[in-house]
Amino acid sequence: MRPTTQQILQALDEPDQLESLYREDPSSFGDALDEASKTAPDSAVLRVWRARLEYRDDTVDTSNRRMWHAVAIGVVIGALARIPTLWLEFDWYFPRLAPSLLIASLAAYFWMQDRDRPRLIAGLALIAVAVVYTSLLPDYPDSVVMALIHLPILFWAFLGLVFTGSAWRDAGARIRFVRYNGELLILASLVGLGVFVFSGITVSLFQMVFADPGEWYAQNVGILLAAAAPVAATYLYDVVFNRRTGIAPALARIFAPLFLVMTITYLAVAFLGGKNPFEDRSFLITVNGLLLMVLGMTVLAIAERGERGGVGWIDYVNVALLVVTLVIDVTALSAILFRLTSYGFTPNRVVVLGANLVIMVHLLWIGRAYLGLASSEGGATEVRRAVVGYLPVYAGWAALVTFVLPLVFGYA
Numbered sequence: 001m002r003p004t005t006q007q008i009l010q011a012l013d014e015p016d017q018l019e020s021l022y023r024e025d026p027s028s029f030g031d032a033l034d035e036a037s038k039t040a041p042d043s044a045v046l047r048v049w050r051a052r053l054e055y056r057d058d059t060v061d062t063s064n065r066r067m068w069h070a071v072a073i074g075v076v077i078g079a080l081a082r083i084p085t086l087w088l089e090f091d092w093y094f095p096r097l098a099p100s101l102l103i104a105s106l107a108a109y110f111w112m113q114d115r116d117r118p119r120l121i122a123g124l125a126l127i128a129v130a131v132v133y134t135s136l137l138p139d140y141p142d143s144v145v146m147a148l149i150h151l152p153i154l155f156w157a158f159l160g161l162v163f164t165g166s167a168w169r170d171a172g173a174r175i176r177f178v179r180y181n182g183e184l185l186i187l188a189s190l191v192g193l194g195v196f197v198f199s200g201i202t203v204s205l206f207q208m209v210f211a212d213p214g215e216w217y218a219q220n221v222g223i224l225l226a227a228a229a230p231v232a233a234t235y236l237y238d239v240v241f242n243r244r245t246g247i248a249p250a251l252a253r254i255f256a257p258l259f260l261v262m263t264i265t266y267l268a269v270a271f272l273g274g275k276n277p278f279e280d281r282s283f284l285i286t287v288n289g290l291l292l293m294v295l296g297m298t299v300l301a302i303a304e305r306g307e308r309g310g311v312g313w314i315d316y317v318n319v320a321l322l323v324v325t326l327v328i329d330v331t332a333l334s335a336i337l338f339r340l341t342s343y344g345f346t347p348n349r350v351v352v353l354g355a356n357l358v359i360m361v362h363l364l365w366i367g368r369a370y371l372g373l374a375s376s377e378g379g380a381t382e383v384r385r386a387v388v389g390y391l392p393v394y395a396g397w398a399a400l401v402t403f404v405l406p407l408v409f410g411y412a
Helices: 005-010 015-024 026-039 044-054 059-086 090-114 117-136 142-167 171-206 213-240 247-272 281-303 313-343 347-374 380-388 391-408
Strands: none
Touching: 005 015, 005 026, 015 026, 015 044, 026 044, 026 171, 059 090, 059 213, 090 117, 090 142, 090 213, 117 142, 142 171, 142 347, 142 391, 171 213, 171 247, 171 281, 171 380, 247 281, 247 313, 281 313, 281 347, 281 380, 313 347, 347 380, 347 391
16 A cells, blocks of 8 residues: 555654555655645654655765766767768658657666666567668658657657566556656756757857858767757756656646646637638647647646645646547547548548547546546545556557558558
């Protein structure tokens, strides 16, 4: 049984009970302790426990070792991003392998911490299969494009397995992985901004010496730095911020309402302006992109919610986002069914139809869990479990699109 915030708060005067809760699941205890500290910031007991859990006598050695791991992995992924393009066409190599190898580099960083042999073998096998399979695919019919878009999702699923380790079945571990994705997005953006500024200054300086250094810099140094940025962001998340920056929860509370207002406003303006996803293919693509964006925002907002009981204002925002996302999903699903019956089956339409059905089931599961929370028949744990318990389905769907769809359509 995983410790909860409420259990910790009830056991503040019972040291033995707190120790027992900690020993049951140290990682989950730490997450619950963060929430409890926000509820009772003046508690001396909670401050002592935080000092105990955050104290590390090997901090310097560990951070130095992980820094060199990050540097080595960054150099390798940078080389893999640039060197193969010396004999392979850029337009051939990058869409097929670059995103997947970039995600694999993040898995390599976390693997270096426990060096589990079965996961190493699985990772190398996945890379080998991806290299061979993408090398055999013909040049860019629709079914192949869909396969290449979904291949990185399989590597993302493998990253989740490495990140969660032996606790990959645990909802709490999966929540931490979802949080990592949110933190990675924020930190990688900051690192990328730093790389952009550094590159701009560097190119400006060398323009005083060489005629046009920008193109050479972009094709060589720029690619290496861009490829290494997610690894650098992961190092910051892991070592500098000790796997919790506090930025993502704050941004989730700010941007969830903004996303809700933006989505409703956009849909209202678009439909009142005469946009019709049943007839306008470009608008249908936009609606599906909006669906994925709002789904991601909803998942991150719920993951950052914490385990506190009761319904707060952020829960109403999350439920509203769920409803809006369902409306978008139903609209897109209706439009793609109309296009299938009117114009026939194509790889793109099959993928959009399947993705919308997969997402709809997930949204309904989360909505049901939220109804349980509102009616006191369920709790926050059920909501969080609904968010992360469905993640393997996305990996399974990605595998079908990657390996089966091109075969069904004859690689056409």
